[in-house]
Amino acid sequence: MRVKAFKAWRPAEGKAESVASVPYDVVDTKGAAALAAGNPDSFLHVVRAEIDLPEGTDAYSDAVYDQAKANIERFKNDGILIREEKPSIYLYSQQMGDHLQYGIVATCHFEDYEEGKIKIHEKTRRVKEEDRIKYVDIQNANTGPVFLAYRDSGKINAMVDAAKATEPLYKFTAVDGVAHTVWKFEDATELEAAFGEIPATYVADGHHRSASAAKVGAKRRAANPNHTGDEPYNYFLAVMFPESELKILAYNRVILALPGTKDEFFAALNEKFEVDANGVAVPRKAGEICMFIDGAWSTLTPKTMPGATDPVAALDVSILQNEVLAPILNIADPRESNDIDFIGGIKGTEELEKWVNDGRAVMAFSMYPTSMDQLFAVADAGMLMPPKSTWFEPKLRSGLLVNTLD
Known part of the structure; x- marks a missing residue:
């Protein structure tokens, strides 16, 4: 697996809680508007930009993609989001009740998706895939991560334990009671090498995000006669969790x-x-x-x-x-x-x-509930589950770490 550090755009100090939002696909327009009400910093203004347009605006219209682009540029220009000076990899924990999981936030190469090293278990819908392709292309960014699982690794676990002992960048509890904490790894190269030894990861949640990221990467590869495979557009944002920490609900x-x-x-x-x-x-x-x-x-x-x-x-x-x-x-x-x-x-x-x-x-x-073993068995066999076979909880927050394709 090719895993790489990236120069994240992330909330400025004191802004993480107000910026971080639920993913675009777990809330409708009305729900997004209610969650973002009175909070101009909410990342829902980026991932559900129709809430800033007249009521009834088609969520797939050009106006929505343009509004999302304008909003993310506002976040950058107003200092709501700041950019890291150098590429990094991050640790992201979520605690919901007694359940605690630690994910590694990095970027993955879209050709690993094309080659089946990033394995899927669900079929995508064309209209939703086309929406995400257009969204990523226009934003020139991955604003929400793909949720990946990997088989447990003692080497990676040791690096995670070391990172947990450091001072976090962010720590807050969202309105739904889920606690979120983000740390930065001091050495990204060790993690990149460790994931290089892992033969495959599995899409747990985010099939449309991963498919669209791969298609945007392929589109830019085809348009670049000097393509090397190292350009930023080759990589998309992901959070990778060890299988033993994940919880699938019915x-x-x-x-x-x-x-x-x-x-x-x-x-x-x-x-x-x-x-x-x-x-x-x-x-x-x-x-x-x-x-x-x-x-x-x-x-x-x-x-x-x-x-x-x-x-x-x-x-x-x-x-x-x-x-x-x-x-x-x-x-x-x-x-x-x-x-x-x-x-x-x-x-x-x-x-x-x-x-x-x-x-x-x-x-x-x-x-x-479907089990992780069942998910891995289906994906390893190159087969697909019926739609809506797995529900992962807690959901990843959008806006905490953003990857741009430049």
């Missing part, structure tokens, strides 16, 4: 409409699953799916389990998709269907009940 489903009657649905369901009306809302183990319908929870257990040799078919989300969503509910492609929505496990099963009880959905499915 990614649950709500069904908005039935193609037929409930009797027809239950008749088809009982052909493939043992249905136990036990009131359990959260699956107790892999191979169980909990369903909420008509005010009650039931546990579904497949009568026939798929073979373990197929890492995708063995996933609980695949079992639900292949045995319920597609054949019974006519949801062949969840990315394109208007009859399904997805709710991150961080919101709990109470949110699923609320959707059904309020009439926004007719039923909900509570899933057992």
Whole structure:
């Protein structure tokens, strides 16, 4: 793996808490506007720039990309963001309740993505990928990092422990209760060499960000007759976490409409699953799916389990998709269907009940979380999971460290 230090743009002293924002893709325009209200330093003015334009502005319009560019330039010119004098690598910790994880912030070479050394497990949507390509190209920057995982390394762990003993650049607790701390490594070359010994990293979250970064890099490579592979545009921003520290939550489903009657649905369901009306809302183990319908929870257990040799078919989300969503509910492609929505496990099963009880959905499915071993197995096999198979929490903050492509 080619990992490199970079000259970050980062919040000026005392500005980190007011600048750092949630990622662009976990909040809609209305939510972003509410979070940024009264705070001109919020990085949401960059990653969700439509909040500074007239209500109803298309989030994919040229005006939004231009506004984002103007806003990031304002952050630089007004000293909200300052630039490091020399390239560095950073340590970034997040603590949510009892869960604590330490990630290494650096840049990764886009050709490692092209060559499969940065492995993926989900398919991207073209419209979202094109949005991120245009956004990165116009900003000339990676404003939000790709979330990568790597297999544990004792050598890297030792460097992390040393960095933790130094004075942090930033330390604050966000409004959602997640604590964020950033340190700077004194010696980037040792980390670059250590990651050079790691054969692969895995995209945990940020498939559209990584795909778009690679395409922007390829576009600039093609336009440069003197391309060497060392230019700044070859590298994109990432935070890399050891697998043992990562926490995957369930990614649950709500069904908005039935193609037929409930009797027809239950008749088809009982052909493939043992249905136990036990009131359990959260699956107790892999191979169980909990369903909420008509005010009650039931546990579904497949009568026939798929073979373990197929890492995708063995996933609980695949079992639900292949045995319920597609054949019974006519949801062949969840990315394109208007009859399904997805709710991150961080919101709990109470949110699923609320959707059904309020009439926004007719039923909900509570899933057992995908494991890191399953993610690695699928990615190593060059296969893809169904959409919305993993929900990583806590989310990385945007604006703490920004990488420009110059």
